[in-house]
Amino acid sequence: MLPRFDVLQPDTIKEACVLLKQYGPQGAAVLAGGTDILVDIRIPIIPEHLPRCKGCDPKTGKPQKAVEHPPEYMIALSHIPELQGIEALQDGRIAIGAMTCIAAICDSKLIQENLQALAEGCDSLGSPLVRNRGTIGGNICNARPAADALLPSVALGAQLEICSIKGTRTIPIEDFVTGPGRTTLAEGEILTQIIFPKAPPQTGSSFTKLANRKALEISVVNAAAKVTIGDDGKISDARITLGAVAPKPILIPKAAKSLIGNRPSSELFEKVGEIAATECKPITDHRGSKTYRVDMVKVLVKRVLERAVKGAQ
Ligand SMILES: Cc1cc2nc3c(=O)[nH]c(=O)nc-3n(C[C@H](O)[C@H](O)[C@H](O)COP(=O)(O)OP(=O)(O)OC[C@H]3O[C@@H](n4cnc5c(N)ncnc54)[C@H](O)[C@@H]3O)c2cc1C
Numbered sequence: 001m002l003p004r005f006d007v008l009q010p011d012t013i014k015e016a017c018v019l020l021k022q023y024g025p026q027g028a029a030v031l032a033g034g035t036d037i038l039v040d041i042r043i044p045i046i047p048e049h050l051p052r053c054k055g056c057d058p059k060t061g062k063p064q065k066a067v068e069h070p071p072e073y074m075i076a077l078s079h080i081p082e083l084q085g086i087e088a089l090q091d092g093r094i095a096i097g098a099m100t101c102i103a104a105i106c107d108s109k110l111i112q113e114n115l116q117a118l119a120e121g122c123d124s125l126g127s128p129l130v131r132n133r134g135t136i137g138g139n140i141c142n143a144r145p146a147a148d149a150l151l152p153s154v155a156l157g158a159q160l161e162i163c164s165i166k167g168t169r170t171i172p173i174e175d176f177v178t179g180p181g182r183t184t185l186a187e188g189e190i191l192t193q194i195i196f197p198k199a200p201p202q203t204g205s206s207f208t209k210l211a212n213r214k215a216l217e218i219s220v221v222n223a224a225a226k227v228t229i230g231d232d233g234k235i236s237d238a239r240i241t242l243g244a245v246a247p248k249p250i251l252i253p254k255a256a257k258s259l260i261g262n263r264p265s266s267e268l269f270e271k272v273g274e275i276a277a278t279e280c281k282p283i284t285d286h287r288g289s290k291t292y293r294v295d296m297v298k299v300l301v302k303r304v305l306e307r308a309v310k311g312a313q
Pocket residue numbers: 029030031032033034035036037038039077098099102124125126127130133134135136137138139140141142146147148149185189190191192216217218219
């Protein structure tokens with residue numbers, strides 16, 4: 001089922017960057033947990049079954065064929081200790097190594113207490129088997145519109161640390177994904193860390209997902225929110241994100257802004273849900289229709305706001 005490729009196993013980030021540069025021209029890809037990439041490059045047994053495509057051709061608008069030239073080399077990151085683990089930094093930020101598996105993130109007390117939306121997103125992803133192998137870096141770099149770890153990371157305002165042989169750069173996560181399966185990662189670059197800012201006091205966050213099955217299912221719509229409440233009891237800051245309703249996970253600034261300066265209430269969240277529905281551009285596909293998705297945005301946004309505010313109080 002899989003095309004032939006050689007696996008290279010560097011021990012350091014620097015070594016991985018050198019290998020990527022060296023083997024890139026012959027066709028090399030980064031291998032994390034493999035739960036996306038190995039599915040994408042498999043050879044279809046049923047001829048009509050096209051593996052997941054790499055988004056739409058910008059010129060024709062038609063879905064592009066999946067990986068037409070499977071990589072000849074996989075640079076496996078699993079032997080690099082620097083890419084593993086969750087760390088509370090001295091300044092209050094939280095850093096997660098790109099190779100940290102999804103299961104370790106949902107099980108972490110630090111994440112559950114400080115980044116609840118991320119814990120909930122990771123908890124909803126796939127099955128125990130997938131969560132044990134799949135990594136947060138893989139979920140982010142795979143850049144799917146419905147990705148369940150990527151979406152809460154955008155709501156939580158994460159920064160991405162990216163390395164290559166030229167050095168390190170850091171970018172806001174919302175500038176990373178440019179379309180389905182597309183990112184600003186340049187050839188030879190590796191995502192190394194996902195860094196979450198220190199949340200002000202009285203901040204809560206939440207994630208929710210609607211899927212056609214209760215487990216092992218990709219989101220029809222997913223939503224996440226981060227809310228801060230000021231000393232006067234009014235909402236002082238908010239970020240809301242939606243997934244599977246646009247070519248990439250989106251921030252919805254108008255809806256978030258309409259919360260600021262208001263006391264949390266059911267009526268307010270309902271109004272914000274209505275605004276959120278005007279900020280998304282879903283399509284109709286086999287998982288759900290455009291109209292259904294828009295209706296569900298209203299429900300899901302209200303739900304995540306209620307939970308995020310509860311976490312903040
Ligand atoms: C049965 C099943 C169910 C699933 N259910 C869900 C679900 O409910 N929700 C969901 O969001 N996803 C789901 N997925 C998708 C997948 O499991 C996740 O996206 C997972 O987090 C991918 O991580 P990985 O480590 O396996 O990535 P890989 O497959 O190893 O890599 C994915 C892509 O990212 C690149 N990459 C990985 N790490 C880096 C890095 N550090 N730097 C640069 N590039 C990198 C790879 O080259 C590749 O292109 C499911 C998959 C399966 C097979």
